[in-house]
Amino acid sequence: MIARLFGFRGGIRPDSHKKESSGAPIRPVPLPARLVVPLIQSSRGGARPIVTVGDKVLKGQCIGEAEGKTGTAIHAPTSGMVSEIGRYPMAHPSGLESPAIVIAPDGEERWIAHEPLDLATASRDELILRIQASGIVGMGGATFPSHIKIGKEDNPVETLVINGAECEPWITCDDRLMRERAADVVSGAMILRRLNGARRVLVGIEDNKPEAIAAMTAAARARMDTEAADGDARIDIVTVPTRYPAGGEKQLVRVLTGIEIPANRIAGDFGVQCFNAGTAHAVCRALVHGEAMVARIVTVTGNVEHPGNYEVPLGFPVAGLLALCGVKPGTDRILMGGPMMGFTLPKLDAPITKGSNCIIAASPELFPPAPPEQPCIRCGRCARACPAGIQPFDLYWFSRSRNLDKAEEYHIFDCIECGCCAYVCPAHIPLVDYFRFAKSEIRARDEERRAADQARARFEFHTFRLEREKAEKAARLAAKAAETRANLSAAAKADAAPPPSKPPT
Numbered sequence: 255m256i257a258r259l260f261g262f263r264g265g266i267r268p269d270s271h272k273k274e275s276s277g278a279p280i281r282p283v284p285l286p287a288r289l290v291v292p293l294i295q296s297s298r299g300g301a302r303p304i305v306t307v308g309d310k311v312l313k314g315q316c317i318g319e320a321e322g323k324t325g326t327a328i329h330a331p332t333s334g335m336v337s338e339i340g341r342y343p344m345a346h347p348s349g350l351e352s353p354a355i356v357i358a359p360d361g362e363e364r365w366i367a368h369e370p371l372d373l374a375t376a377s378r379d380e381l382i383l384r385i386q387a388s389g390i391v392g393m394g395g396a397t398f399p400s401h402i403k404i405g406k407e408d409n410p411v412e413t414l415v416i417n418g419a420e421c422e423p424w425i426t427c428d429d430r431l432m433r434e435r436a437a438d439v440v441s442g443a444m445i446l447r448r449l450n451g452a453r454r455v456l457v458g459i460e461d462n463k464p465e466a467i468a469a470m471t472a473a474a475r476a477r478m479d480t481e482a483a484d485g486d487a488r489i490d491i492v493t494v495p496t497r498y499p500a501g502g503e504k505q506l507v508r509v510l511t512g513i514e515i516p517a518n519r520i521a522g523d524f525g526v527q528c529f530n531a532g533t534a535h536a537v538c539r540a541l542v543h544g545e546a547m548v549a550r551i552v553t554v555t556g557n558v559e560h561p562g563n564y565e566v567p568l569g570f571p572v573a574g575l576l577a578l579c580g581v582k583p584g585t586d587r588i589l590m591g592g593p594m595m596g597f598t599l600p601k602l603d604a605p606i607t608k609g610s611n612c613i614i615a616a617s618p619e620l621f622p623p624a625p626p627e628q629p630c631i632r633c634g635r636c637a638r639a640c641p642a643g644i645q646p647f648d649l650y651w652f653s654r655s656r657n658l659d660k661a662e663e664y665h666i667f668d669c670i671e672c673g674c675c676a677y678v679c680p681a682h683i684p685l686v687d688y689f690r691f692a693k694s695e696i697r698a699r700d701e702e703r704r705a706a707d708q709a710r711a712r713f714e715f716h717t718f719r720l721e722r723e724k725a726e727k728a729a730r731l732a733a734k735a736a737e738t739r740a741n742l743s744a745a746a747k748a749d750a751a752p753p754p755s756k757p758p759t
């Protein structure tokens with residue numbers, strides 16, 4: 255048990271809209287005609303294809319090897335044949351294309367042989383390598399590679415936080431996962447605890463998920479009973495007040511531990527590591543059952559006939575998923591992610607990836623169009639709602655006027671794009687859109703500067719090399735001239751010398 259909970263700064267209480275999708279159990283989906291599996295499904299690196307067109311693959315077989323230390327592998331989501339390798343539209347606000355492997359399913363769902371690890375004998379390095387090879391990334395949407403997050407052994411961790419808050423409205427995939435697969439979530443949490451050496455494990459779940467809290471509490475008790483709880487095996491399920499964005503990493507750490515993580519710092523700096531409940535589940539499936547990450551639970555909700563949670567193979571087309579759920583007339587756009595932090599999908603043939611937690615069919619009835627934007631009246635409501643402790647109205651002016659240096663100075667990169675400021679703004683200013691724009695401009699500017707610096711360095715080195723070669727050539731010529739002069743002078747001296755006298759006969 256933890257002694258007390260702490261509050262976090264800012265936040266809002268929007269309508270949760272959880273009931274629409276949380277009532278029914280997780281459902282499977284039929285296989286589509288093709289699965290487009292992106293090679294980049296992590297925020298830090300991608301995979302390099304290790305199959306070619308025409309190859310037969312089994313479900314769970316690695317088809318893309320992790321690139322470098324930060325990359326994560328990708329696997330065939332079903333058995334079938336590699337039908338294409340190319341670039342395809344992705345689930346991104348830009349609709350840009352990205353490299354992917356296309357699998358034509360054979361309908362047999364034949365798994366590659368499962369190779370679970372023996373947790374009792376496997377070393378820490380073996381476990382972490384398996385996590386990377388199984389393609390595990392943060393399932394809360396951030397897709398940060400889990401093997402990198404676990405970090406090095408000498409990085410002391412006091413508390414492992416499992417994030418089951420799922421604070422964003424409409425999304426219920428973690429809720430259903432914890433209700434139905436609590437034992438695997440707890441098992442994954444205990445593996446993560448072993449890897450980072452945390453003294454305690456805290457699972458934070460918002461109080462609007464009583465069934466998930468009950469299931470996780472029972473699973474944690476069962477686990478502690480079988481392990482003859484000695485203090486080290488403790489895992490506490492903690493009910494936290496529903497308040498958006500309690501599921502933000504810094505906010506949940508604050509609520510559970512009281513630690514306030516300042517700007518430019520991460521939870522790890524304060525001895526806390528945080529993983530999503532879905533990530534803990536994936537770790538268990540990979541290590542205990544030998545299953546790579548080939549599917550995820552996706553909430554489909556909003557203006558659809560059959561809202562709910564679906565277990566969807568990675569690479570499944572969003573359009574196909576919506577067709578299964580029956581999009582109702584009046585839908586005017588499709589959101590990926592929740593209404594606060596998600597984005598409108600420009601192309602529906604984009605595939606479901608490891609970070610796709612929710613698809614919402616939006617209609618004007620469910621999401622009335624925002625009234626026209628008005629000038630900022632500097633009321634300060636946005637600052638009071640901001641959980642990151644920054645001044646959104648200042649950032650708004652700097653972003654709007656493209657004063658990028660000032661935006662950086664006022665900590666725009668501490669903004670977690672939670673949308674609280676825009677939610678409370680009486681002037682209906684789409685503040686997060688401004689901040690996303692400014693961040694992308696700053697990144698582009700920094701990239702340009704880096705490229706210019708590299709070009710300048712290359713030019714300076716080229717000039718230096720030419721000068722050096724010129725100087726070396728001049729030195730060589732001077733040396734040669736000196737040598738020639740010395741030779742000539744020696745020859746002249748030899749000519750001028752008197753002939754040797756005749757020896758006496």
Ligand code: SF4
Pocket residue numbers: 629630631632633634635636637646647650675678679680681682683
């Ligand atoms: S809430 Fe809106 S109107 Fe008020 S200060 Fe912030 S940006 Fe301006």
Ligand code: SF4
Pocket residue numbers: 636639640641642643644645646668669670671672673674675676685686689
């Ligand atoms: S979107 Fe950014 S600025 Fe706005 S409330 Fe959230 S963290 Fe603060």
